[in-house]
Amino acid sequence: MNFEDIKTIGIVGAGTMGQGIAQICAQAGYKTILFDINAQVLKKAEATTSNNLDKGIERGKLTEAEKQAALANLIYTGDTLQLSCDVIIEAVVERLEVKQSIFKDLDAVNTPDTIFASNTSSIPITRIAAGIPHPERVVGMHFFNPAHIMKLVEVISGAATSPEVAETIRQLALKLDKKPVMAKDAPGFIVNRVARHFYVEGLKLLEEGVADAKGIDRLIQASGFKMGPFELMDLIGVDTNYSVTSSMFEAFHYDPKFRPSRIQQQKVDAGHHGRKSGKGFYDYQ
Template sequence: MHTIKTICVCGAGTMGSGIAQVTAMAGFTTIQFDLNSDMLQKSRTAMERNLLWMVDKGKITAEAGTQTLNRLVFTDQLTDCVADLVIEAIVEKTAAKTQLFNQLAAINSAGTIFATNTSSIAITTLAADVPHPERVAGMHFFNPAPVMKLVEVIRAQQTRPEVINTLTQLATQLGKTAVVCKDAPGFIVNRVARHYYLEAMKLVADGLATIETVDVVLEATGFKMGPFKLMDLIGMDINYGVSQIVWEALGKPERLTPSPLQQQKVAAGELGRKTGKGFYTYEKQ
């Protein structure tokens, strides 16, 4: 079993920001790295706001809030990213992720675990291009990371069992429920969830229902969020990327064909909450 004291979360976007908040709250020294300093600033502001809200609601003490912030380092310098565990949450692109892991391999020891928060990229393929592939695994959090309990821990062909044990135990320390998954396209949740989004978009594209109606109906039947609101929360680029990767990995089955409706949104830069417009319009974050 590896001892984890310092965690580097790469990417300060929707997921990276939430994951870094979770690890810092659980007592780990947390380095949050992003190439974009605006994203780092946004992440810090969001965390301060979240922690203040928790203090106001009596969920944590003011001291715990301050200690959490003191455990965090925000940086745009790759050389600061030395840790016992890296959790990568950057763009959903294989080449970007392997390039980052290779850069991190050059400055970290062979014992540093490399976990990826990818929603759909095959961990075995990623690991194959990284030095010491036996330390690479998937650690898939859900959005919003501070709230959602599930973490899928994904074992690549190369992953050492101790790495899986360490990540499973860590997820428990973070207050999460870990489920070990096979390295299959979309793992478990994103494989099943494809249909939720794609069928909803088919209904709208075929003129059978409006976006609002689909969301209202599905929420009324018990889903926490309608598919269009959920796609806006996830980010259109991420969700469309996952659809493409899962579809291609499964041999392009017709039933999983990515929707042109979502492709158009990505092309228009209407990525959801993070850009202020997706299927719905939001106040800019």
């Protein structure tokens, strides 16, 4: 699959990340199929996309005609048979078996040339590709939240990933007006490997009672960061952040420096997932 051959892009998972990725693909002129098994999630993604585009118009970033063109490129579906695409990007939960199952199922409705890209934050691409037919077409394409705004995209090659596939995805990222960085396969890749302790150490301070979440965030912001760890976790999703930390903790053979926080686990268990649920470390209700 060459970059010029890409006409249709499928996105699996219509949550926060999947919706944002689908939006920028549609805006770039690609026929974009957004899949989710949950009809309500699809309906919410459709509304969010329209709202994001309206905000873009208000800020002078795009025109009404460009908004309508993007919406015309989008298809929302709960039918996997419609996911016959040139590139498929999965943006589902950080669970290896789920990602592998998706790609194995989609192999049946796609050709060996279809590129399977994972938006995983932490799971090695080599592990995802294991057991999937034609593992050379499996690659990492890690966007950052919010995907329709953040410029960075990590392009990760697993042990079996074809260099041509990685280059095609790099060119696709450029077409989507992103800044791709090529990365080798390792838990957390570049950004999450470096940033993990931004969250973990903040949570340790909270556990030890050094300061409350708001105080820690204010101190970090005073140091020049736009957001502190707790405000950022609420934006990303407390559950998503916890899942990534847990995955990296396991991948690094339970190195204590990656230990997930009990406080964060309690938030997840209580359903306090951040802005998307109305409550996380802060109350948004």
